[in-house]
Amino acid sequence: MSFQKRLTSGEFVVLAEMNTPKGVDISELVTNARRIKGRVDAVIVPDMDNGIMRMSALAGGVLMHQQGVESIIHVYCRDRNRMALQGDILAAHVLGIQNLVVVHSEEMAKGDHRDAKLVDDLDELDLLGAIQSLQNGVDMAGFDLSGSPSFTVGCTMAPSADNAAFEKELSLARKKIEAGVQFIITPPVYDLNRFSAALDAFKKLGVPIIPTVFLIKSVGIARYISTYEPGAHISEDLIKRIRKASDTEMECLRIAGETVAGLKEVAQGVHIITLGWEYRLPKILDYAGI
């Protein structure tokens, strides 16, 4: 069953993130895709993730398609103007990509091409509007298309440090839903109780919510997230559990798997980020019972 069908029928969807290579060696990406084929509903392919120049997500999505794995590709506004964005979106449909996620662009200053020029011709809402328009057979300039694409379109939600920030994110999410968003990927969950407390607010949005599970790989990473991402809410108990484990790696995979399993009870899907440990995805899915 396709990602879109599972989403609309209320089935739990499992998404895994896989970055394209910085270069043309696709062997690792393809191997990792094969490892999880049939175990996830789609692979999310970020585009220039964290502002790092890599092979484009469009190519990554096509590679997934060639492996028989459904893909969801990121689209964002920092590096392309409205013409390039629309052209790539049409290309994505023709090349078999059925799903898009409109994401926020990482600041250029945090990437690896800090001297590059920002484009930012459109913002996220404009881009969502453009996707809807293309799906209706008209481009942004009002010209009719010869054949129109169709996609399942999602967006992301930024982490919120406090209630006021969360309200702002909800308000923005409502605007994005009005602009055509059909599912929302929410920030990493490190505390199931905190996520459950926000469930009512999420449910009011009226579209499937897919929380993220970010694989913590070490105590250092846990401490870093805890310090620099005030909305993350990583508990000291969790950090202690990793520190005391005899096999840190396995414990981290187990924690991710348990979080996935826990979210299965309350959310409509999960988006797993392993950031370089994609070969470990099968183990996380094992721990999650998926």
Next chain:
Amino acid sequence: MITAERKPMEELIECLRPYNRILLVGCNECVTVCSAGGRKEVGILSSALQMAFMKEGKTLEVKEMTLERQCDPEYVEELVIQIDQVEAVMSMACGCGVQEIARRFKTKPVFPAVNTEFMGASERPGVWVERCQGCGDCVLGLTGGICPIARCSKRLLNGPCGGSTNGKCEVDPDIECAWQLIWDRLKALGLEDRYEENIAAKDWRTGRGGGPRKIIREDLVK
């Protein structure tokens, strides 16, 4: 100078419709030089607004002031004596002036009366042209004093493109090809060799690529 043009009357009338008493503030600097928002233009716009509302049977009370510089807090402070007597402010300064008023008087609505256009120079009476985009890393020393960022339609650092014909730009035949101008100028200076040198890809962080910019002169900071 920073150039500006007055917004259409319809737009100005629409944003002032909810108010009966406004303060119309001009600026004695750039917008005076480009005849968009100085003392004279404040007087003209004040009369035009009052007449427009009078036609609709409404009286708009307009207080007029023209500051030495609206982008400077010490001059904006002069508005204190008038600000409580009005419901809103309309500024005829560039966007910097409008924002300075908004920053100082947080609860008072402020509307721009002009569209801020570009940093430019006066070519002849009544004609202003763009000359600088404030990229933060001036290349004029390499290009004979003619800016390829502000004056080439494609911002080419190693031009011209294939669209340069008879010294004119393909975007609009009224636009002079910046790279033709650069070539002519380098030739006049006997610096043709410089034209052959490639200028490296620009680091846009010094411009808007790095977000809003700030200059801090430690020797002047109090």
